[in-house]
Amino acid sequence: MRILIKPRPLFGSVTPPPSKSMAHRTLICAALADGSSVISNLHFSDDVKATLKSLKCIGASWRRIDSKIIEVTGTAGRGADGTQLFECGESGSTLRFFIPIALALYGHGRFTGMGRLMKRPQGPYLDLFMEKGINFSYAKETLEVSGKLTPGEYLMRGDVSSQFFSGLLFALPLLSGDSALAASTRLESLPYVDMTRGAQMKAGVEIEGGNGSYAIRGGQSYAPFSASVEADWSQAAFWMMANVLGCGIRIRGMDDASMQGDRAHGLAIAETLADKELKNVEIDISDCPDLLPPAAAAAAVRGEGMVTSFRNAARLRMKESDRLSTVTSVINALGGCAVEERDGITICGLDSLNGGVEISCCGDHRIAMMAAVAATRCNKRIVLDGAECVKKSYPSFWTEYKRLGGYVEELEDE
Known part of the structure; x- marks a missing residue:
């Protein structure tokens, strides 16, 4: 145009x-819960649509209540097996948040995107997952990951994107054991990680620590909730x-x-x-x-x-x-x-x-x-x-x- x-x-x-950054986080927490959550003041931008589409890949569903309110029904990862293709559009948040979630729930996942998305760096995940025995492979415009995410210590660069930290914070509480996540450099865009933790708190998931060093208790469950996405x-x-x-x-x-x-x-x-x-x-x-x-x-x-x-x-x-x-x-x-x-x-x-x-x-x-x-x-x-x-x-x-x-x-x- x-x-x-x-x-x-x-x-x-x-x-x-409404904040698309907060919308991504709120929707993911609702999808990881076991039951129905109501999300209001949601704006259907292209990035938010990418996350809504990806919810179905982890067994969740959603329906509109009106133009800005939806009900998300989560199944805590049941109802899917990780074989569906995560279509992330141009949303870096969608891609980087769902990679560790798919690994935690299913041990594998396939992702694709548009524009420059699949060329944007995934280095912190590549380096970290290589140590954990998790494989990354690219075929044309598709990224595939395989290997079970396991509890333990995770040390990762903080100067590329805070989205990598948020992705792991979503996934690590789902594991059976406790984990620790720390930044090996200054964690830039720290407030975005705090936003992730704020969304998790609404769903009953607690992350201890702060400023780039986090203790994550395993065996936690996301609970249904109601929330409004702020401007x-x-x-x-x-x-x-x-x-x-x-x-x-x-x-x-x-x-x-x-x-x-x-x-x-x-x-x-x-x-x-x-x-x-x-x-x-x-x-x-x-x-x-x-x-x-x-x-x-x-x-x-x-x-x-x-x-x-x-x-x-x-x-x-x-x-x-x-x-x-x-x-x-x-x-x-x-x-x-x-x-x-x-x-x-x-x-x-x-x-x-x-x-x-x-x-x-x-x-x-x-x-x-x-x-x-x-x-x-x-x-x-x-x-x-x-x-x-x-x-x-x-x-x-x-x-x-x-x-x-x-x-x-x-x-x-x-």
């Missing part, structure tokens, strides 16, 4: 969609950064006590970028990598001569696109001044961006939304090619953008 965006400030109220702070960040650029958006429906790490980090980054007294800013993005695209849009138009450096962001090269490269190229194409570095980006701010160009979204939802935020401070209209990619996490984004006063026109394909 190609869309034309005319530069306009945005005004009004918006409620961001997504990583999506709210796009509207927060639009406000830094002069828009007037009231963000509603957010949980100020949320465990989402992007809440505190997003608010702090927005405050920093809005401070005109801070000419040179360095931001550590290691615990909040999803915030780089919206923050980069705000940094690009902070003002003439205001420099923002984003550090510890190398993991962003392994997302739906190489985000260090795509963020840099989009900012520069719009007329900004961004320099890609090995593990970050430095952006020299301007008063406005030229615009007047057509940009590829590179199949990356956060790049599309970043460009839309930046467009509010362009001098000329822009065209985005592949704008439908927002369906991965925020299907209603363009509807909300127009409702806030943005001009969006869908163009015919050339």
